Amino acid sequence: MLDISTEETELLYSSVNKIAFLDLNKSGDTLAFSQQYINDNNESEEICTLTVEDKVITRITDNNFWDIYPVWAPDGTRMAFLSWRDKGFDIFTMEQNGHNQEKLYDSGHHDADIDWVGDRIVFTAESRIWIMPDNGGDPVPVTEPPKAGLWGKANLPFGDYDPRLSPDGSRIAFERLEDDTSPHGNYNIYIINTDGSGEIRLTDTGYSQGIVSWSHKADKMVFVVAAIEDAGKYDIYLINADGSGTENITPAYYPTIFLCHTPVFSIDDSRIFFIGQWYE
Structure with a gap:
């Protein structure tokens, strides 16, 4: 957890296994993520939660599937997530304790990148x-x-x-792969109204960047710059919602082999939760 103003960093949880994605519930007290498990030569990824204050870890799913990308329902009683149980990832829902897992939607393609605000869910399929x-x-x-x-x-x-709904559910932030001069892909950040109108390009750098998260006031966003041309970065960037004021807020004391993933704002927007990875 990174304090934006002081650059102080606090470790909330550590694992030797892969940790992926983060979503903070609307109360601001519990994070959801996925974690890799390897049992009896069978590898899976399961949904877990972490309480912010007392740092209690709870494993929510326990099966031989790939369960990833958890997002909280607005009331905090359920989650949506992606699960590979057939021919690809489909969208599932469950109660916050893992009970009553049900398939919500299968496009027939690879469904990905879900988010849930209000009574609507956004996702990626067919690169749209x-x-x-x-x-x-x-x-x-x-x-x-x-x-x-x-x-x-x-x-x-x-x-x-990677669509992300604004807190009021009226706009979507996402990244668009526009060029392929970098092997990592050249992306820019966009916002659009949920009815498809008012598309605005916020960046023009063409970095390998994305995984946007809105502040709760909806005036700022954070995202990761994974690479600039051929150089790996995995830094945390902050940008105003109108596209101005882009800055790298990754502390200079972070080693270059410490990679930052999936940043999300704390409930008061003063801190950033993120996954840190030591690259070997």
Whole structure:
């Protein structure tokens, strides 16, 4: 956890196994994430929670599937998550204790990058952003990026990824893969209204960047710059919601082999929760 003003960093939890993604519940007291488990030569990834104050870890799912990308329901009683139980990742829901796991939606393609605000869920499929009611009703596309789904020289097809709804549910922030001159992909950050209108490009750097998270006041966002051209970075950046004031807020005392992933704001927007990885 990083204090934005003082740059003080606090370790909340550590594991030798892979930890991925973070989502903070609306009360601001519990984080959800996924963690890798290896048992009897069978590798899986499971949903876990971590209480912020007393640092209690709870394993929520326990199976042989890949359960990833947990997001809290607005009331904190349920979660949506991605699970590979058939031919690819589909969207599931469950109670916060892991009970009553149900498939919510299967597009027939690779579903990914979910977020949940109000009574709507956004996600990525076919390299586009989609939105649907949280009861699993028919989704509608929000974006139609150029060359969506076409493969170039990057590690993903051209298109839009990692949608994040604003706190009031009216706008979506996401990254768009626009070029492939870098093997990591050249992305820029965008925002768009949930009805598909008002698309605005916030950055023009073309870095390998994304995984945006809104502040609770909706005036700022944080995201990760994973690479600039061929140079790996994994730094945390802060940007105003209008695209101004972009700055790298990664403390200078972090070693270059310490990589930052999936930053999210604390409930008062003064601190950043993130996953730190020591790169070997």
